[in-house]
Structure formats: structure tokens, C-alpha cells
Amino acid sequence: MTTATLTRSATRAAGGYGFRSVTRMEFLKLRSVRSTAWIGLVFAAGMIGLAILVMRGQHNSPSFDPTNDSFAGLAIGQLAFGVLGALVITSEFSSGMIRATLAAVPRRPLLLAAKAAVLGAVTLAVGEVLAFGAFAVGELVLRSPAPHATLAQPGVLRAVLMAGVYPALIALTALGLGAVIRHTAGAISAVVGILFVLPLILLPLGTSIQNSVGQFMPMLIAENSLTAVKPVAHSLTPGVGLAVLCVYAAAALAAGAWALARRDA
Numbered sequence: 078m079t080t081a082t083l084t085r086s087a088t089r090a091a092g093g094y095g096f097r098s099v100t101r102m103e104f105l106k107l108r109s110v111r112s113t114a115w116i117g118l119v120f121a122a123g124m125i126g127l128a129i130l131v132m133r134g135q136h137n138s139p140s141f142d143p144t145n146d147s148f149a150g151l152a153i154g155q156l157a158f159g160v161l162g163a164l165v166i167t168s169e170f171s172s173g174m175i176r177a178t179l180a181a182v183p184r185r186p187l188l189l190a191a192k193a194a195v196l197g198a199v200t201l202a203v204g205e206v207l208a209f210g211a212f213a214v215g216e217l218v219l220r221s222p223a224p225h226a227t228l229a230q231p232g233v234l235r236a237v238l239m240a241g242v243y244p245a246l247i248a249l250t251a252l253g254l255g256a257v258i259r260h261t262a263g264a265i266s267a268v269v270g271i272l273f274v275l276p277l278i279l280l281p282l283g284t285s286i287q288n289s290v291g292q293f294m295p296m297l298i299a300e301n302s303l304t305a306v307k308p309v310a311h312s313l314t315p316g317v318g319l320a321v322l323c324v325y326a327a328a329a330l331a332a333g334a335w336a337l338a339r340r341d342a
Contacts, residue, residue, distance in 0.1 A: 119153065255333070
């Protein structure tokens with residue numbers, strides 16, 4: 078063994094793997110876990126299945142948005158990818174595998190960054206494919222005289238693209254929460270609470286609070302801002318809504334990196 082090889086081996090042993098090697102390792106983990114495929118199937122079934130059910134029953138009305146209504150499956154898809162994001166890290170804590178991972182990658186923020194990069198890339202790719210698929214299937218089953226939408230119409234392509242971005246951001250937010258909570262059930266409960274429970278808590282608080290606070294809830298941002306082509310009252314613009322979701326994901330990941338670096342495995 079040459080001196081250069083010995084030096085590289087000693088450096089790797091002391092400092093762990095680099096970002097490229099860690100992302101490759103994390104991708105292999107994500108691909109090999111059986112739950113990843115099942116969650117992907119649930120996401121696909123929800124997006125395509127609900128697009129068919131909702132769009133077949135639609136009729137022409139002033140409030141009908143043929144693009145937005147094609148993405149009814151995001152209600153299921155966001156939860157599916159939220160579960161996946163939490164499992165990416167909580168499964169390692171529950172199995173004890175995190176100790177071996179941290180032994181190979183002692184730089185904990187680097188580890189979380191690699192997990193986020195792999196998770197974000199995979200969920201974004203799958204989300205975009207199924208967003209375009211749901212839109213195409215929805216328009217295919219939509220019956221006249223209800224108006225149809227095309228990607229060439231103003232705002233439609235933007236809405237379809239953001240329908241794929243949204244579940245990826247939810248997955249990244251769940252990853253950050255999982256790094257903080259470290260327990261699968263607790264992390265999933267936190268995701269469910271943010272997506273579904275918080276909007277329900279606003280219902281008895283009055284219309285003014287619903288309109289002012291509700292527009293910052295992730296699911297309402299997706300429904301009323303990101304995927305809406307027709308303007309919805311008391312909602313953020315698509316750009317602002319996307320920025321808010323990015324801030325949520327970044328804050329969750331920052332908190333996760335802080336907790337991962339300062340707490341024992």
C-alpha cells in the first residue's frame with residue numbers, strides 16, 4: 078500500500094466520508110428500504126385515483142378550477158411523503174443503525190445535508206412526474222361542458238410544477254422534525270398535526286383569524302396558492318406561498334441539524 082493510500086485511509090477514518098460518498102450511501106439506503114416503494118405507490122394511487130374520481134364528477138361552475146381540482150390527491154400525497162421524510166432518519170434511531178452511520182460520518186450536519194439532498198431529489202422527481210400525470214388524467218376524464226385546462230394557459234404550468242414541489246418540501250420538513258424528535262410515531266404525529274390538525278383548530282376561532290392565520294398553513298397554501306389558477310380570496314400569492322414553505326423546510330432542517338449535533342445518538 079502506497080503512502081498516498083495510507084494518508085487517504087487515515088483521513089477518511091478520522092473525518093468520515095465526503096458529501097458525495099454520503100449521498101451515495103443515503104440513496105442506497107432509501108432505495109433498499111421496502112417502505113419507500115410502498116409509500117411511492119400510495120402517493121401514486123392517491124394522486125391519480127383522486128384525480129379521476131374528482132374530475133369525473135365535476136360540472137361547469139364559476140368557481141371550478143380544472144387545474145387545482147386535478148390535485149385533490151395532494152391531501153394523501155403530502156402525508157405519504159411526510160411519513161417518508163420522517164422515516165429516513167427516525168428508522169435509524171429506532172434500529173440503532175444511527176450509531177454505525179455516525180461512526181462513518183462523524184460530521185452530523187453533513188449527514189443531515191446528504192439525507193436532505195437525496196430525499197429532496199427523489200421526492201421532487203416523483204412529485205413532478207405524478208403531478209403532470211394527475212393533471213393529464215384529470216383533463217382526460219373531465220366531461221363537457223366543464224372547461225378544460227392546457228399547459229399553455231396562463232398559470233397552469235406553474236400550478237402543475239408547484240404541485241410537484243409541494244410534497245417534496247413537506248418531506249424535507251418532516252426530515253427536520255424527525256431529526257429533532259427521533260421517534261417515528263412522534264415525528265409522524267407532528268407532521269399530521271401541522272398538516273391536518275392546525276387548520277381544524279382555526280375553525281372555531283372566527284373568520285378573521287382563519288383568513289389571516291390560515292393562509293400560512295401548509296395544506297392551505299398548496300390548495301389556495303400553489304395549485305390555484307383562479308385567484309382565491311385571503312390567500313398568499315404563489316411565489317410568497319412557495320417562499321413560506323421553503324422557510325418552513327429550512328427552519329425544520331436547521332433545528333434538526335442543531336439537535337443532531339448536540340445530542341447523543
